[in-house]
Amino acid sequence: MKLTSFTQQTFYLLILSMLVSAQSFPQDINERIKTLEEKLKIQQEIIQKQQTIIQQLQEELQQIKAQTVSEKPPAQPEEKPVYASGGLFGAASAYNPNISLILDTFGYSTNLKEDELENWNIPGFIKEGLHHQKGMNIHAAELYLFAPVDPFFNLYATIPVTQEGVELEEAYLVTTTLPAGLQAKIGKFKSGFGRLNSQHAHVWNFVDQPLVYRAFTGREGINEKGIQLTWLPKFPIYTQFGIEALQGENEILFGNDGSKGLHAFGTFAKMSFDIGSYGTILFGPSLMIGDTKTDSIEQDHIFIGDTKLFGFEFTYKWKPSRWKSFLLQSEYLLRSQKGKLEDTATSTLHTLKRSQDGLYLQTIYQTGRWGFGARYDLLEPFKDTFKLDGVQTSFGDKPWRASAMVEFNPSEFSKIRLQYNYDRSSRANITNNEVFLQFIGGVGAHAAHTF
Amino acid sequence: MxxxxxxxxxxxxxxxxxxxxxxxxxxxxxxxxxxxxxxxxxxxxxxxxxxxxxxxxxxxxxxxxxxxxxxxxxxxxxxxxxxxxxxxxxxxxxxxxxxxxxxxxxxxxxxxxxxxxxxxxxxxxxxxxxxxxxxxxxxxxxxxxxxxxxxxxxxxxxxxxxxxxxxxxxxxxxxxxxxxxxxWKSKNLSGKKFVAYHTLFSYLANDFGFQIVGCIEAKPGIPPSSGEIKKIIDTINNTKPDAILVNVYSPKKPVEFVAGKTGLKTILVPHDVGSLPQTQDWFSFMDKVITLLSEG
Incomplete structure (x- = not known):
């Protein structure tokens, strides 16, 4: 304050003297006053700046005093690098990707004979039978690698090793720095269509996939090379939109026809909100369209045409703690195809129009390390159009299946599951009574779980 | 203008x-x-x-x-x-x-x-x-x-x-x-001994000079087996701790079992701000933790 009043006084003196000199030249007095005023302004600004600097200095001094007075001054925040030390290859091991290996194996028993099992198809949907063997099966030992590539991409790869060999199930880049809530996925990946499709088999609540997935997408699901773009706008509730352009190699839906380039296109939306403290609802529609050339419908027949697959998913999960949860999940799928069906044995052409649907409903109750589940599968609940040359073909009873499951999770990294299927999907008057005893164990990096 | x-x-x-x-x-x-x-x-x-x-x-x-x-x-x-x-x-x-x-x-x-x-x-x-x-x-x-x-x-x-x-x-x-x-230092926790369900209190024990003689959850994230429970009961009988420290999400059954077998009281300690009454901020949370342990 003292400083300010002193400087102000000097300035007033300065101004006064200037005014006096100004009076002797009255002709340009106005101009002079103007310039003076401007100068004064500048000076005052400088004074203000100096004052703030003094204040800051005083504050800093107090801070330093406070720190020296106290017994233990807070150490400067240290950023501790967590790199591995030295070694033959230097710190390079710190750059190794996260690796985990998940073993998924099961024992299998059925009342069917081996050849009946192989021909356990779904007439009107797929000709492919079941691939389980009586006794022990290895679903896969799945190698899972992931790491940031650079500040712009994360990389994921899933490499299941099965008895048939090594496969590149997934390998894709995910962007991390696109603006406006956009994200791109590039490579080979499981499509965002529906709920179960993008999940790995070892996180399913049952050993096997629902009938409707088996009938419409086959064993591998929609797992394609392509590009996916998702958008998560800043809405009050979670709403994600996605579009995909895919190679369309799924043998059931599109068929491997390289000449057509990208020929399957998908879009989906997912919305989610919480109910109460522990409940969450997730739902949304999906659509996939594409050109099709497939021999998966009937023996010695090739279908050429186009496919539309529509899906709607619904999940409700209630989880008050780690040790208790309840899940209700359902998906409805509708598949329409139009085109020509060629009998390769006789070289005759038919028109085929089929529009069929299917759904599953499953519920899981978890208490402690135990989980109990039930699932119901039904095909053709509302639509059973299968028109060959305009004539509806009837295949018999609607395929359906009921499953019961009990599982025990010794830790977060292992699982033992017993499942029974009452399977009436062959439309004939035969039942497949199946029992699975599944073991899952994961080692290595702790991959985070999606909802 | x-x-x-x-x-x-x-x-x-x-x-x-x-x-x-x-x-x-x-x-x-x-x-x-x-x-x-x-x-x-x-x-x-x-x-x-x-x-x-x-x-x-x-x-x-x-x-x-x-x-x-x-x-x-x-x-x-x-x-x-x-x-x-x-x-x-x-x-x-x-x-x-x-x-x-x-x-x-x-x-x-x-x-x-x-x-x-x-x-x-x-x-x-x-x-x-x-x-x-x-x-x-x-x-x-x-x-x-x-x-x-x-x-x-x-x-x-x-x-x-x-x-x-x-x-x-x-x-x-x-x-x-x-x-x-x-x-907090004046509450004098040093010399006290506790059993915890999970390894939550190691930093506190280090800073305030008390001892955690063992955890009921022998392996983190896995509920204790009967053998592990027997072991912790032995530890309790040998070391005579003051109490068992639990928090709102620790499983009740094994804790009640150990408490019943050893006659030790359990203290419900807040694990984080807001997890129990009067823990609305970090200072009151720490107040509560220290008070509970000093009275235990």
Whole structure:
């Protein structure tokens, strides 16, 4: 304050003297006053700046005093690098990707004979039978690698090793720095269509996939090379939109026809909100369209045409703690195809129009390390159009299946599951009574779980 | 003249927008949210992801958490792999560049602390052990102070306009902590012995000179087997601790069994800010913890 009043006084003196000199030249007095005023302004600004600097200095001094007075001054925040030390290859091991290996194996028993099992198809949907063997099966030992590539991409790869060999199930880049809530996925990946499709088999609540997935997408699901773009706008509730352009190699839906380039296109939306403290609802529609050339419908027949697959998913999960949860999940799928069906044995052409649907409903109750589940599968609940040359073909009873499951999770990294299927999907008057005893164990990096 | 007026209006609006714009902080744990609140006060809008009743090791990456992270200017988390089961998914799925690893908006509180109980060798036959050390350092006043300091520096970096404000609040926090530390030390916990359900209290025991003679949960994340329970009962009979320390999410059955067999009382200790009554901020949370243990 003292400083300010002193400087102000000097300035007033300065101004006064200037005014006096100004009076002797009255002709340009106005101009002079103007310039003076401007100068004064500048000076005052400088004074203000100096004052703030003094204040800051005083504050800093107090801070330093406070720190020296106290017994233990807070150490400067240290950023501790967590790199591995030295070694033959230097710190390079710190750059190794996260690796985990998940073993998924099961024992299998059925009342069917081996050849009946192989021909356990779904007439009107797929000709492919079941691939389980009586006794022990290895679903896969799945190698899972992931790491940031650079500040712009994360990389994921899933490499299941099965008895048939090594496969590149997934390998894709995910962007991390696109603006406006956009994200791109590039490579080979499981499509965002529906709920179960993008999940790995070892996180399913049952050993096997629902009938409707088996009938419409086959064993591998929609797992394609392509590009996916998702958008998560800043809405009050979670709403994600996605579009995909895919190679369309799924043998059931599109068929491997390289000449057509990208020929399957998908879009989906997912919305989610919480109910109460522990409940969450997730739902949304999906659509996939594409050109099709497939021999998966009937023996010695090739279908050429186009496919539309529509899906709607619904999940409700209630989880008050780690040790208790309840899940209700359902998906409805509708598949329409139009085109020509060629009998390769006789070289005759038919028109085929089929529009069929299917759904599953499953519920899981978890208490402690135990989980109990039930699932119901039904095909053709509302639509059973299968028109060959305009004539509806009837295949018999609607395929359906009921499953019961009990599982025990010794830790977060292992699982033992017993499942029974009452399977009436062959439309004939035969039942497949199946029992699975599944073991899952994961080692290595702790991959985070999606909802 | 009109241009000048426009300029003025523009400056004014820019100023007022700046004045009321809050920094969007998303904190994983309640205590982190509270420290941020004490440093940033009304300059921050704070969302906490993990509920006070939840076990912070096991949280699901629910879409509601992802959309919260989507809106974050800065994400503050505990680190030391505590949130490894869900946070990486939340960060990537948020599609929010601000909070990606390596960005200033990705704030790992554990960078500023000195972890203890870092295992020299580890595999999962020992349970879900944290290879980077015990992650429950929010019971340790000096470590929390370092986190608060780191937070201050980061907030200054992100919001330099309010530098003095943040520094002033940190000074207040620092002074209050100095007073509180001597108050807590005067409760004299040294020499006491406890059994805990989980390795939550190691930092506290280190700082205040009491002893945790054993954990009922012998392997982290895995409910104890009958053999392990027998072992802890033997330990209790040999070492004669004062009480069993549990928290709101520890399983009741094994604890009740051990308490019944040994006649030891159990003390329900808050594991985080807000998890029990009178723990509305970090200081009152620590008050409650120290009081409960000193009376135990």
């Amino acid at each position: 009109r241009k000048k007026l426009l300029k003025l209006v523009f400056c004014l609006t820019a100023f007022t927008v700046n004045l009321f714009a809050q920094i969007n902080v998303v904190a994983t744990l309640p205590w982190i949210g509270d420290i941020a609140k004490q440093i940033g006060k009304e300059k921050l809008s704070i969302t906490v992801l993990v509920k006070t009743s939840q076990d912070p090791h096991y949280v699901e990456a629910k879409p509601s958490l992802i959309i919260a992270a989507r809106k974050a200017d800065i994400l503050m988390y505990n680190g030391l792999d505590l949130e490894i089961g869900y946070l990486p998914v939340i960060i990537e799925s948020s599609k929010n560049p601000n909070i990606q690893p390596g960005r200033p908006g990705n704030f790992d509180c554990s960078k500023f602390v000195s972890p203890i109980e870092k295992p020299t060798s580890v595999d999962r036959s020992m349970g879900d052990i944290h290879p980077l050390g015990n992650p429950h350092y929010h019971f340790s006043p000096l470590n929390v102070l370092k986190v608060a300091q780191g937070m201050t520096e980061t907030l200054v970096k992100i919001d330099p306009q309010n530098e003095n404000y943040y520094r002033k609040n940190y000074q207040e926090f620092y002074k209050k902590l100095q007073e509180k530390i001597s108050e």
